[in-house]
Amino acid sequence: MTIIKTIEKLKQTIRQTKGSIGFVPTMGALHEGHISLIKKARLENDVVVVSIFINPTQFLAGEDLDKYPKKQEADEKICEFSGVDILFTPNINTMYSQDEVLIKAPILKSYTLEGQRRPEHFDGVLRIVLKLFNLVQPTNAYFGKKDAQQLSLIKQMVDDLFLDVNIIECEIIRQKDGLALSSRNVYLDNKQRQLALNISLSLRIASDMVAKHNMDCEKIIEAMKKVMDSLDIEYIAIVDRKFEKLDFCELKNTIILVAVKIDKIRLIDNIWI
């Protein structure tokens, strides 16, 4: 595995690369969720590139940019063991300069749900993803379904800007008790973690209702709220794959999303139906 820190070295290495490139952009603190993306990339491509960059432009003032978990050594080992060829770990000044060209996420779709709580968050996400795509020039890029709205907006950016990359949607990885993996789970103490299990439980209950042909979104949300009555729910939303709000679930075209706060820790989860 080659670890690259500079743009010039990365460009040069990519130029010499032959065959398909699978790319997994991350913010580090790698867990089984990331590893599943890397393994899929490894299976489907000649060359696997992972980036680790805690992207400041997608954090809002007051968010957890400074305390976002950093695990450089462990991350490098995980990448090495998972068969990564190129690990790109740029610093901030490498990726950004002053008075730059900016990316604005589509207004209607980026200021709802996550974007309503985190205005301009998706501008920062798309900006860094576009830069990384242009540098790495991947054939396939791998994103988890856990950040469903992010995934949807990245797919839209690929369409809108005519980018030449396939976006591969990857399943959410959960612990045995149902908790969706997230780098932010390390913030949870035992009691908080126990409370957090109600999130995935509510999604299983929603999914069971749909399996029994209860498609009415209002009723599904009602049932989910009951399960999560001990949590500070930010939103429950039922949308189609294009993130348009649904009144009735549609098979193979529905995403049920949850965001909650446990004390100051924000957790999101979802299920694709």
Add this chain to the structure above:
Amino acid sequence: MTIIKTIEKLKQTIRQTKGSIGFVPTMGALHEGHISLIKKARLENDVVVVSIFINPTQFLAGEDLDKYPKKQEADEKICEFSGVDILFTPNINTMYSQDEVLIKAPILKSYTLEGQRRPEHFDGVLRIVLKLFNLVQPTNAYFGKKDAQQLSLIKQMVDDLFLDVNIIECEIIRQKDGLALSSRNVYLDNKQRQLALNISLSLRIASDMVAKHNMDCEKIIEAMKKVMDSLDIEYIAIVDRKFEKLDFCELKNTIILVAVKIDKIRLIDNIWI
């Protein structure tokens, strides 16, 4: 020469292309200025792609979008005779959709000079150029120095977003009497055209002053204003190659810019020193 109107056909054709691609994006109404770009692209690349697209997002409300000169047949012939391989002529719905990802030009550099008179103009320019670059995937892209601020911002976009394309700066082409070629020159009647000659005359006088080591920008601007006293001057500016305002001209690092209005016709011109 292949004329292509759809994204799918263009993508497919580009995928099959071998060797270097030279790209000349235009809004049609081709004149000797464009032809000089195409000829340079022809000399320096295996494949030459020209696009003709009157880009609505770079026109402001009240500007000349609707009456912008259209010369489809002549343009096609010019491209054919100039050795173009692929002519891309998409329609508006091909290039844009609703609620898109947007590009914002860098604030400080895009709201001065042209951008001060035409706010958001450069957002639209960068947006379409980025889309076209992603579609055509050029090795080299050719832009005239006449739109100097545009050229500078496109170069900055390439740097900021790490685009893999060389921007080739091409000389301004002038008529024998000095008038810089522009598709908008067709709007000028004889009297207006005569007045317009003072623009390039003022630039020659400025350049003569520098040749005689008169580097003081204030004095140069003073002299230029005298020459153009019969014109409605929008701005005279002396900047370095990065579009930072200069007090004293620097050899090989100065651009002197003029924008005037003759009745309702806006004309710009500049000289690189």
